[in-house]
Amino acid sequence: MAQVAETLPGRAVRHAVVVGANGGIGRALCETLACRHPGIVLSRLAREPVGLPELVAKTSDIACDITSEASIADAVAQISPEYPPDQIWIATGWLHDGRHRPEKTWKELDAEHLLHAYRINAVGPALLLKHLLPRLAKSHPARIGVLSARVGSISDNRLGGWHSYRASKAALNMLIRNFAIELQRRNLPHVIVGLQPGTTDTPLSAPFQRRLPAGQLQTPAFTAQHLVEVVEHLQPSDSGGLFDFLGEPFAP
Numbered sequence: 001m002a003q004v005a006e007t008l009p010g011r012a013v014r015h016a017v018v019v020g021a022n023g024g025i026g027r028a029l030c031e032t033l034a035c036r037h038p039g040i041v042l043s044r045l046a047r048e049p050v051g052l053p054e055l056v057a058k059t060s061d062i063a064c065d066i067t068s069e070a071s072i073a074d075a076v077a078q079i080s081p082e083y084p085p086d087q088i089w090i091a092t093g094w095l096h097d098g099r100h101r102p103e104k105t106w107k108e109l110d111a112e113h114l115l116h117a118y119r120i121n122a123v124g125p126a127l128l129l130k131h132l133l134p135r136l137a138k139s140h141p142a143r144i145g146v147l148s149a150r151v152g153s154i155s156d157n158r159l160g161g162w163h164s165y166r167a168s169k170a171a172l173n174m175l176i177r178n179f180a181i182e183l184q185r186r187n188l189p190h191v192i193v194g195l196q197p198g199t200t201d202t203p204l205s206a207p208f209q210r211r212l213p214a215g216q217l218q219t220p221a222f223t224a225q226h227l228v229e230v231v232e233h234l235q236p237s238d239s240g241g242l243f244d245f246l247g248e249p250f251a252p
């Protein structure tokens with residue numbers, strides 16, 4: 001991605017929506033945006049918004065479970081109409097929990113595991129976008145960053161395994177591309193991309209950090225600062241693409 005003068009018209013960032021605001025990367029994104037854009041209003045969507053940290057920015061904290069379209073619709077209806085969002089961040093995601101760990105072999109495939117991953121990593125973000133896109137100003141380009149993962153790249157897959165996570169992120173990447181195409185067809189100026197944050201020290205990566213080469217584990221603050229930099233330099237032609245935290249594109 002060329003780090004040159006933007007072709008998207010600039011405007012102060014007055015309102016950003018962050019979904020997954022209680023996650024490791026989601027929280028750090030909120031902190032970064034609050035420091036970077038004085039005067040911003042942050043709509044923070046989380047399953048448990050009570051207890052989200054206070055920030056230097058004005059926040060509006062809204063409950064949202066992305067496995068329920070009714071919860072998504074209800075949450076989006078509560079987003080302040082004062083300013084249409086200039087940025088949307090979808091920082092939700094699921095890899096493991098007390099019952100499920102990423103599969104090492106097809107022998108471990110389980111329908112409930114696969115469907116849970118699809119529900120959170122692909123279906124949830126798509127339904128969020130369905131409800132959030134009508135809230136954007138038609139004439140002003142918004143920037144939309146959706147947290148994906150490089151392991152969802154089919155062309156980059158040389159190791160196999162992690163079936164549910166990989167397949168659900170690949171589905172997410174297809175949906176992001178589809179949204180980009182439809183936005184363009186509808187003459188809507190918004191730019192949407194999928195993002196690979198780099199391995200970041202959060203509950204999602206915690207069980208898999210031991211074998212990482214020294215120095216490769218990023219803090220959430222480092223990741224968030226880089227992702228914001230990437231998204232705020234996107235060009236219209238980037239829409240539908242996948243980018244890592246350094247702004248380098250990668251193939252789906």
Ligand SMILES: NC(=O)c1ccc[n+]([C@@H]2O[C@H](COP(=O)([O-])OP(=O)(O)OC[C@H]3O[C@@H](n4cnc5c(N)ncnc54)[C@H](OP(=O)(O)O)[C@@H]3O)[C@@H](O)[C@H]2O)c1
Pocket residue numbers: 020021022023024025026046047048064065066067091092093094120147148149150196197198199200201202203204205
């Ligand atoms: N960390 C990494 O190394 C890494 C690497 C590659 C890609 N990613 C991607 O980056 C994104 C953020 O991950 P993270 O590392 O910040 O993980 P995290 O700390 O586990 O955060 C995940 C977030 O997803 C939310 N979430 C899960 N299920 C939800 C649901 N049904 N409704 C609403 N929210 C739900 C969680 O909400 P609760 O707080 O309520 O549980 C949490 O806020 C994910 O898409 C992940 O795949 C991360």
